[in-house]
Amino acid sequence: MSYKKLGKYIQPVNIRNKDLKVERLLGVSIRKVLMPSIANTVGTNMKTYKIIKKHQFAYGPVTSRNGDKISIALLEDYNEAIVSQAYTVFEIIDSEVLNAEYLMMWFRRPEFDRYARYKSHGSARETFDWDELCDIDLPIPTIEKQQEIIKEYNTVVNRITLNETLNQKLEETAQALYKHWFVDFEFPNQEGKPYKTSGGEMEFNEELDMEIPFDWEVKPLVSFSDIKGGKRMPAGCSLTSKINNHPYIKVADLGTKKFAILNDKYEYVQNDIQSKIAKYIVAEGDLLISIVGTIGVIKIINKSLNNANMTENCMKITNFTKLNSSYLYHYFKSKQGQNEIEVRNVGAVQAKLPMYNIETFPITCPLDSVFQKFEVISNTIDNKIQKLQEEEILLKRIKNLLLSKMTKVEVEKEMV
CATH class of the missing domain: 3.90.220.20 (DNA methylase specificity domains)
Incomplete structure (x- = not known):
């Protein structure tokens, strides 16, 4: 060439x-x-x-x-x-x-x-x-060939941008729904009308220092889930870029979207080392929260990271007996959740969110009938979000492939 x-x-x-x-x-x-x-x-x-x-x-x-x-x-x-x-x-x-x-x-x-x-x-x-x-x-091929390459590349880039826009709107919709139902308490009553403004019965909760709907409860997070830590790599061992069945989740890999999904940035635990940290894995649907450095990064584990190892800088919330990871995700993203994360940090030199302070997060638990209605809607939104995120990863691979193919473009002989 x-x-x-x-x-x-x-x-x-x-x-x-x-x-x-x-x-x-x-x-x-x-x-x-x-x-x-x-x-x-x-x-x-x-x-x-x-x-x-x-x-x-x-x-x-x-x-x-x-x-x-x-x-x-x-x-x-x-x-x-x-x-x-x-x-x-x-x-x-x-x-x-x-x-x-x-x-x-x-x-x-x-x-x-x-x-x-x-x-x-x-x-x-x-x-x-x-x-x-x-x-x-x-x-430098002919200008026509350059324009052809640009058009192909921009088609992919524009689709990525569209996916990101749709994803953001879906996340905003889900967060707004959570706020409307579980912060403003305007979930639909039996007549389909907003609960609080329609005169729904409220009662004062001392722990939250506010009124919540009658018969709702406030429970510590640990009372209906397990909170477990991650594990650092064994001394002298390093991660590998060679793909295997043991991706390793680091805070820097989690991105900015709702779900943690395996992508090309992840590194892997070598097979002969994984057995030493095999207990510290995540499962699909677990909720991750970062506890050191950038504290309060919240993600839900996608199926692509099922059984992945987890850094010691995160904890997972798993084995839910009440509510689910999506509800808790929106709680932690809410103003109340963010305030709780901030006040529960400890440490003067390097802040940390300790396990005990995570276990005792006060979670407002609605009646099962209300939560189940929310779950149906949020599951539909979450499925769309995950599909968009998965598609975006594939599109970015195509984009990178198009860039790498530039070295293989045919150059016309008559070009000066």
């Missing part, structure tokens, strides 16, 4: 905001997007900042502070903005030869990040300078 030096197709842009006409300040994130800057610019001379226009790039040459990622992004959402003078702004010389979106796809490849980190140099701080960027080799 014929590769070309990138430097032949790009040129630096150095236009300063001398007239202060551009006010929108953006920064480049390690997710490779330009986003509103959070920098404190009080007293800063904004005339020295660089103007970046649509379809131009900005990148941060300093790589030592970014971990494994290179901060580089394409401006797509605005016609123009300003970025710090620390960034290098550049553009494509001829968009009929090289498409900006195609080039940005190349920059999103993990192989590019590894290459840039390898080529970075410097003693006090490592940088990936302009000359190194220009020295990159990449395949």
Whole structure:
């Protein structure tokens, strides 16, 4: 395959905001997007900042502070903005030869990040300078082929975005339902009307210092479930990226969505080591809560992580005799649940949520008839959420596959 030096197709842009006409300040994130800057610019001379226009790039040459990622992004959402003078702004010389979106796809490849980190140099701080960027080799097919690749990639990316939007709306719907029924106590009564505003009988609960529906109970979490801790890897043993039947759940792997689902970021316990920590596993439907570091990350275990090992930085809530993990998930996500997590942390140097403080969480337990109605609705929502999450993982694999296939694209012989 014929590769070309990138430097032949790009040129630096150095236009300063001398007239202060551009006010929108953006920064480049390690997710490779330009986003509103959070920098404190009080007293800063904004005339020295660089103007970046649509379809131009900005990148941060300093790589030592970014971990494994290179901060580089394409401006797509605005016609123009300003970025710090620390960034290098550049553009494509001829968009009929090289498409900006195609080039940005190349920059999103993990192989590019590894290459840039390898080529970075410097003693006090490592940088990936302009000359190194220009020295990159990449395949440049016909513009029609580039557009075909971009279209295929964007189809997948747009579907991922749609899934994330739908997922968020479903989670918000479920949380709103929980609040309406079990915080505001407006669950439907026997006539289908909101309980509290329709004059439903209430009684004062001393533990919660508030009124709750008549005949409801407040019980400690441990009275209807088991709370168990995880286990760190044995001394001298490490995880492996080689896939087997023993994924290891770390807090960093849990993500931001309701269900913990096996994905390509997980590492695994080697078969000969797993027997030493075999007792510390989770089951489908268990509820996980992080107890050290980032405290209060709450997830429900998906079937893909059934029997996975669990870090010592989490505890699982399992073997429910009343309620279920979805109800408790929304309790912990509620204002009351978040407040309880905060006040139950202990430790001056490093905060921790100890087992006893988890066991004694005061949980409002509705009548079975009310909970069963909620369970029917929440199960329907949860099934949709899990399907969207599972589909998103597959779509991200396809996206990464499309990026990796860029090295195999056929380059026309007549391309210069």
